[in-house]
Amino acid sequence: MATPDRIPRWDEQLQRRLARGEETALGELYDRLSPMVHGLAGRILADQVAADQLTREIFAQVWEHPEDFDPAQGSLRSWLGALTHRRAVERLRARRDAERAPERGTGATEEEIRAVATAARVQYVVDSLPQPLRETIAVTYYDGRTYQETARLLGISEQAAKQRMRLGLELLATELADERARQEPHPSRRDGDGHGDGDGHDDGNTADDGHRTGRGDCDCDCDEGERT
């Protein structure tokens, strides 16, 4: 979880401006967070119209009830991420229920929903990774570079490039294990957990969620590596 003293002032100022009815605050909120909201909705719902519609509803909710956001609980980004995720999964489940013939079981469908939700969640974590880690992974993996080429491109040492890749994947692996563990008992009970600092101010922050999983000694190694 993000600690309250690290919440950017932007969140609270924006909340006040939304409460005052400033249209520009709504526009700025949209510009800052719509890629996340729409991306998450799109990944879960896999349907352009449904994703657009959910995006509309999420922003309308904040615009109509800016007071629902509690800055003490985390960043606006993580709050909106959790809200979007919950609503999208609810909608997906409703859609599957409507499509399902009444006599058929729910097992496979529930599993599908879980897989989609997990994928979306992980992607959300990718999007929320601290910028240096995200950038390093993106230019390496999506553009098919070696770590040496990435290091040259970004003007960092090869050691730093390797470390960023390892730490970034470690954060993803943690989220993935976390997500799977959460889904086992209660596949739908996941919204209360704004998972860390979506604004990515702190490389180590998301890893704080990792206590539930066997992530072993990696934190130490990574921290050491980052310094060498």
Place this chain on the structure above:
Amino acid sequence: MNEERHDALRSLLGAWSLGACPPRESAELERHLRGCAECTEEAARLRDAAGWLSLDEPLDQPGSLRQQVLDWCLARRPAELPVPAWGMPYTAETAKLDALLRDLGPEEWQEVAELPWHGGAELLRPAEVLGRLTAVDGFLALALGLPDPVPAAAPSAPARARVVERRVPPQEAAVPAPRVPRVPPQGGPSTAVTARTARLLADQAGLPPQSVRARWRQQTHDLVRGAALAPQGSTPVDLGFAVLPLRDAFVDRALECFVHGEDVARAVAYPYDPPAPQHLRQMVELVVRLLPRALAGLRAARPQPAGAPGTAGPAGATAVREPRRLRLVVDGPAAGEWLVPLGGEQAGPPGGEPVASMVLDGLELCQLAAAHRDPDRLPVGEHGDRAAVREVLHALPLLSRPRAL
């Protein structure tokens, strides 16, 4: 295997999981994995995580969604402090450019965009394009009482030579051919504009592109907010080439942002949507309102009407005080019809038959006004006095700002 070697190989696990190790290092690491349970466990976990990276790209966020979402929200709870209608094109165009910039990778920030204007073309990187937009937007900031993004000039800088009132677009006085003058103007108010831009570009030269983007974006947000909190559309804004009321200046800047956003998009081979129809309509209206100034500028650049080809030149018509007007029909999403006085800014009495009609697309009209189209090659439906149509077509690019450094 000593411990040092183990650590070295282990540090490769992230890169290896992303398929980013050269073959020799991969082979060595894979041999090591067969004998090291600790590394094998981590390798499996990271590999699994990397597998999730190859998810499909998310759905594209359609550009029109922004307006749909905001309209939807505002219908449910009207804004107490709305953005004035004349601020909307600027809001939308800056948001669109920002969305493009969000997706640029480090290499794309190094691409060079070509920015044509009526005196030639400039070659700028995306961050420099932003610097230029920021510098000129700074005139609106000054009018709204916001800080100037441009650092103060050194005392001897030519910026102080600015003369503002009722300027026509600056042109060379002695160009013999009846063509659009293709030389950058010397001196005059544009020098102040380009000097400002140069100072801002020098000031931001050492910044990473994302910081330049953040500065530009913050100013665009501050400008719209300033306009929304105290919507005084008639406040005069000195844009260097002209003094426009704030409401027009915002539309002018929206058009400029669109045009240069498209320049950047072209350089990085991304698609870029045209302005929304209602915003394009505001831009077309502004261009039509500014057209008489451009015509006057074109005329000022010609020493004698006798040099004009074809019929008696429009300057000759002005001499006998005939009310010559042209019917400008814009089709496409911003469709409309205007009567443009051809006699410079002193129009004759209304009612006379237009000497010519021309039909063109609204987006093309705006792009021509930004000198992004060739007036001799633009598809235009024309009827009547051909010379008058040519004159309007050649005057429009003069509205593009001189900005060569």
